[in-house]
Amino acid sequence: MVIYDILKKKRDGLPLSEDEINYFINEYTMGKIPDYQISALLMAIFINKMNDQETLYLTKAMINSGETVNLDNIDGIKVDKHSTGGVGDSTTLILGPMVAACGVPFVKMSGRGLGHTGGTLDKLESIKNFRVNLSTDKFVNNTNDINISICSQTANITPADKKLYALRDVTATVDNLSLIASSIMSKKLAIKSDAIILDVKVGSGAFMKTYDEAKKLAHEMVKIGKNYGRETVAIVTNMDQPLGNAIGNSLEVKEAIETLKGNGPKDLFQLCLVLGAKLLVLAKRVKNEQEAERLLLNSIESGKAYNKLIELVKYQDGDTSVIDNPDLLPKASHIIEVKSKNKGYIKSINAEEIGRCALALGAGRETMDSELDLSAGIVLNKKVDEFVEEGETLTYIHTNDINKGKEVAEMILDIYKIGEKNHGSQQLIIDEI
Ligand code: URA
8 A cells, every 4th residue: 555545545535445544544653654644644634524434444543553441340330521622621620520429430531632721630730749640550440449530541542643633733634523533532432431421612712613513523423432332422512702710720620629519600510510410321320311410419519529529639649638728729929800991791702712811821732842830820700691890800810920911911801892782692502412
């Protein structure tokens, strides 16, 4: 087989065979095909697309490029969760303890991606001494003991995806449905949980900007999951404005702690309840979502979910006093209040632009080598459809760089659109696939 012929075929809009896909994935992973040819192939895929069969072959080839993690030694039906990425999304830190407190094993191995803020691992690392790199044995034992474990990918999982994702990132070929679906699902399927819930974000702060695109991505991922015999459900959710109020690593941990105490933002908690109810049903813990919701609410009211977070932190060597006293989390040296210049209803808060502000403050990674500032970020004091008076606070900027903070304050005044009341409010939960 010759890579040139594969490239030409895709350039001409023809579907690739399983052998051809296996060939370019294996050879590229072994460093036998140069980046420039795979870049051209990615662009041809981006423009001419892949069909469902090709997407499935690509997913399989990427899973087979590395190791898989067998979780058979964990008792019960194990559940996993993935979000396609948004702004202010600390759901895992709340959902995991809630589901685990209801008796369902919650397993999550994450990678570290680029983004407006760090990922779940970075957020957890704002808790002093929290260990994200666990051996597979420890991951399994912890889950058997306390029903929850969240760690980094220790095994050599989907090395093909690591190389391809890095190349896609610099060749403007990230936001293609087949490439995203195969990238996410190869990592999810390499870790062998029994059921997976996918939170597919749609809106300004998501990869998928329209409902149609998000729905297609959700269908594609669910199809791949089911093809592998995993119970897979996708929920399409709104990411036009940030989720919750906090954006930034330690700020989101603090918000997650508050949510587990029953004092979190309504939208963030609602999403956790919806995802959690699906997981409890998928895990056959309950018969229906109403029963699931009752259990999940009880996990908050009884303090069991909050205590589960403490257990998780303890089992992963973190300082549990941080959970009881979130003031011990990393703190920025300055908090700048951004005050509204006029009065009216908040019409929109573009999530992507707010994400860029968080990135500018150092809360996220621009490149894989970027250092994160775990204390930096933004806390929204007003969200869409709320009323604001002139001079009232829109956001708080947490920063260690006062000049950068002032620049971001100007950006935020532009991002908040204030005016007449919106007709109809934004729906958080849009669809289930
Ligand atoms: N997240 C991934 O892991 N891969 C993608 O392609 C996009 C988001």
